[in-house]
Amino acid sequence: MPVILGRLAIALLLGVAVTGGLVWRGVLDIPNRLNPFAPLKIADEVNWLTRRKLARLERDGGQCLAVLAESQVSHRPLPDRPSDGGCGLSNAVEVSRSSVMLSRDFTATCPLTVAFALFERHVLLPAAREHLGQEVARVMHLGTYACRNINHRARGRRSEHATANAIDVSGFILADGQQVSVKEDWRGDDPRRSAFLRALRDGACRFFDVVLSPDYNEAHDDHFHFDMGPYRACR
Template sequence: MRVILVRLVLALALGLLVASGYIRAGFLDIPNRLNPFTPLRIADDVSWLTRWKLSRLERDGAQCLAVLDGSQVSHRIVPDRASEEGCGLSNAVEVSQSSVRLSGSFTATCPLTVAWALFEQHVLLPAAREHLGQNIVSVMHFGTYACRNINHRAGGRRSEHATANAIDIAGFVLANGQQITVKGDWAGGDTHQRAFLRTLRDGACRFFDVVLSPNYNEAHYNHFHFDMGSYRACR
């Protein structure tokens, strides 16, 4: 029985390898949404391949920048900065605006910026219309790059902020001028505001590697932490 199972697994792996070769060469015509080799586009519907395509951008800086060039994110390339004591920049961009206004420009790795653009397009904007009945016009954030350890501890490992691979989101401004903040509305908001913020937390986990909310610990009582690090967490 074990021999048969091993043969089936090997046959499946071989079949997938052959099929991927045909797809890559263009011999098999499949819809773009099902083609793993079609470049990621922010505007495309999210599918089970989106996350895989996003992860590929961490190893392909040129393709990552090409994805941003085809998006609504206003950005410029930031020169790499050699890592010093665990802090530095690589394949980073400075973002001045996306499809909404930002409380300030920020510098972030290209993959983090693409993940943010996906989150904004497919989670943030639809959630505001669903739960609050209006559009988001601005995002308030606490920044991205900071050469420090996790939770500002004196010891321990570096935060993803140390390489601009994380962003902290404090709140949002609606079209009518109302502000929805993590600090004030995660627990203190009305039913719609609380549902909106929890939808953002859950939806962010589709694109970011680590998503931390006030449910995680007291250090995150006033913001969401999103990063593209080597760990996975959705809290």
């Protein structure tokens, strides 16, 4: 029996290798969203390959910019800025709007911008329709790039904001003009709004490496923190 299982395992591995080679060379045609070698497309349905493709963009700045070029994100690439005390910029873009309006422009790394575009399309907009019955017109944010340490401490590790690799989102303006605020509605009286915000927190964890909400600590009582840093957290 062990010999048979061993042979089956070898045959399976060979089959996977052969199939992968055919896909890579373009001999075997499969949909982009199911092709591990195809570039990420923000409009594609999310699956188990999405995170893998998103991670690839952190190592390939050119491919990341190509993904943004095919998206609804209005942006312009920025020149790299040498690190000054841990606050440099690399493969960053200036974003003026995405699939919805923004409270103001922001500077962010390309991978963070792609993750934010995925979050908007596959989490934010569907959650607004499901829980609030309408579209989101504008995203309110507190900024991205700030040369500082975590929680503004005098000493310690630099924040992901120091390299524009994080964004803080404080609320949303709906199509009818109503505003949903993280500070007011996370534990507010309207169960639809609190359910909407919790759906955003949970859904964001599919794309961002770190997601922090009011459940994390008092410092995040009024906003969501999303970043593409080296750690993983969903709080």
